[in-house]
Amino acid sequence: MAVGNQTVSEMKSRVRLPIRRPRSLLVEDEYAALERRRDLLRLKDLDVIEATSEAEAYDRLRDIGFRVDVVMTDLNLTPGSDTIEGVDIAQTVAEYSGQAVPLYAYSGKRRRLAEDRQRLFKQVVLKSASSSRVREVFNSAAEDARQHFKVSVEQAESMLSAVGPKPQPLSKPELSLIRDLVAGAAPSGWPIAGVPDRVGFLPLTQHAVGVPYGVVSREERPDRIYASVVGHEYLYGYGADAEDAVSALEDVVRGFAELVDQEDAESSFSDSENAVGPSRRMRKLFFALRAREEEFTRDDAFSGQ
Numbered sequence: 001m002a003v004g005n006q007t008v009s010e011m012k013s014r015v016r017l018p019i020r021r022p023r024s025l026l027v028e029d030e031y032a033a034l035e036r037r038r039d040l041l042r043l044k045d046l047d048v049i050e051a052t053s054e055a056e057a058y059d060r061l062r063d064i065g066f067r068v069d070v071v072m073t074d075l076n077l078t079p080g081s082d083t084i085e086g087v088d089i090a091q092t093v094a095e096y097s098g099q100a101v102p103l104y105a106y107s108g109k110r111r112r113l114a115e116d117r118q119r120l121f122k123q124v125v126l127k128s129a130s131s132s133r134v135r136e137v138f139n140s141a142a143e144d145a146r147q148h149f150k151v152s153v154e155q156a157e158s159m160l161s162a163v164g165p166k167p168q169p170l171s172k173p174e175l176s177l178i179r180d181l182v183a184g185a186a187p188s189g190w191p192i193a194g195v196p197d198r199v200g201f202l203p204l205t206q207h208a209v210g211v212p213y214g215v216v217s218r219e220e221r222p223d224r225i226y227a228s229v230v231g232h233e234y235l236y237g238y239g240a241d242a243e244d245a246v247s248a249l250e251d252v253v254r255g256f257a258e259l260v261d262q263e264d265a266e267s268s269f270s271d272s273e274n275a276v277g278p279s280r281r282m283r284k285l286f287f288a289l290r291a292r293e294e295e296f297t298r299d300d301a302f303s304g305q
Contacts, residue, residue: 014161014203014208015157015158015160015161015201015203015208015210016157016207016208016209016210016292016296017153017156017157017160017178017181017182017209017210017211017212017292018182018183018209018210018211018285018286018288018289018291018292019153019181019182019183019288019292020047020180020181020182020183020184020185020284020288021045021046021047022045022046022047022069022070022142022145022146022148022149023046023047023049023064023067023068023069023070023145023149024041024046024047024048024049024068024069024070024071024072024141024142024145025049025051025057025060025061025068025070025071025072025073025093026038026041026048026049026050026051026072026073027051027052027053027054027056027057027071027072027073027074027077027086027089028050028052028073028074028077029052029053029074029077029078029079030074031052033074033127034050034052037072037138038050040134040135040138041072041138041141041142044138044139044142044145045142046069046070046142046145049061049064049068052077053077053085054077054085054088054089057073057089058089058092061092061093061096063187064180064187065176065180065187066093066096066097067152067176067177067180068093068101069101069102069144069145069146069148069149069152070101070102070103070104070141070142070144070145070148071089071090071093071101071102071103071104072104072105072106072138072141073086073089073090073103073104073105073106074086074105074106074107074108075087075105075106075107075111075124076107076108084111084113084117086105087105087113087117087120090103090105090120090121091117091120094120100148101148102122102141102144102145102148103120103121103122104121104122104123104124104125104137104140104141105121105123105124105125106124106125106126106127106137107124107125107126107127108126108127108128109126110126111124122140122141122144123137123140123141125137152177152180152181153181155177156177156178156181159174159177159178160178160199160200160201160212161201163199163200163201166200166242167196167198167199167200167213167214167215167242167246168198168199168200169197169198169199170198170199172195175195175196175199175214175230178199178212178230179212179230179231182211182212182229182230182231182232182285182288183284183285183287183288183289184231184232184280184281184282184283184284184285184288185230185231185232185281185285186231186232186233186281195214196213196214196215196216196228196230197214197215197216197217198214198215198242199212199213199214199215199230200212200213200215200246201213202246202249202250202253204250204253204254204257204289205289205293206293206297207292207293207296207297207300209289209292209293209296210289211229211230211232211253211285211289212229212230213227213228213229213230213246213249214227214228214230215227215242215245215246216228221238223240224238224239224240224245225238225239225240225241225242225244225245226238226245227242227245227246227248227249228249229249229253229285231281232281232282232285234282235249235252235253235256235282236249236252237249237250237251237252256282256286257286257289260282260283260286260287261286261290
């Protein structure tokens with residue numbers, strides 16, 4: 001059976017994740033300045049992780065497994081001192097990052113940083129810079145975040161494409177990368193029920209947008225195999241073998257997707273206003289599935305396919 005110019009089997013060999021938005025870490029000790037810079041980043045369609053101190057920045061980074069797409073930090077985070085905690089934050093992110101995360105900084109005064117420290121940052125801008133210069137820097141940071149995020153998505157989708165039609169073992173770093181990119185997923189730094197034995201991909205739409213899933217067995221139920229959405233372990237199915245478990249999972253996911261669509265059609269509330277906890281994360285997942293499918297549908301229409 002053909003869909004457009006491709007067969008169903010060809011389309012199913014492709015992997016397209018329901019992805020979150022690019023993520024920025026913003027560190028600023030002055031709340032008014034934090035709000036202004038946060039709004040600038042959000043206008044660029046970035047998720048913003050906020051921190052007002054070095055310690056809080058590390059807490060936020062640990063929550064997300066140090067997976068961030070751009071860092072924007074004040075160099076001095078201690079009023080009345082001449083410290084440069086922003087450099088320490090940048091060094092820590094650089095050490096933990098498997099890929100080079102773009103790092104930006106701003107400062108209330110001109111500073112002469114050691115050459116190795118200066119090289120950490122793509123740009124350092126003065127707080128007193130003109131508004132046009134500030135916009136230029138934030139535009140650059142947002143574009144760098146999107147590019148870094150794009151590379152991560154391509155890497156994760158390539159890994160899942162290589163898995164093939166049957167779930168396969170993946171390393172913990174590979175699983176962590178995939179989990180981090182799925183919209184609404186519990187952050188990779190959070191404890192989860194267990195690391196999957198094998199990981200696969202379940203396509204759900206015409207353009208092969210779908211969900212990654214993990215397969216696990218449990219000692220207390222040796223007669224069952226469980227399959228759950230990576231990052232959304234409350235969405236699961238089970239059966240006598242992996243094939244049955246994945247089939248049951250597909251029924252669960254499609255059922256909840258229909259429920260979310262129905263609630264969305266009947267309500268004027270946004271996902272953040274209408275849900276909390278796992279419900280909020282689930283809505284983010286299904287909204288991302290819908291948005292990614294619509295993106296590829298528009299691309300097809302534009303290209304005349």
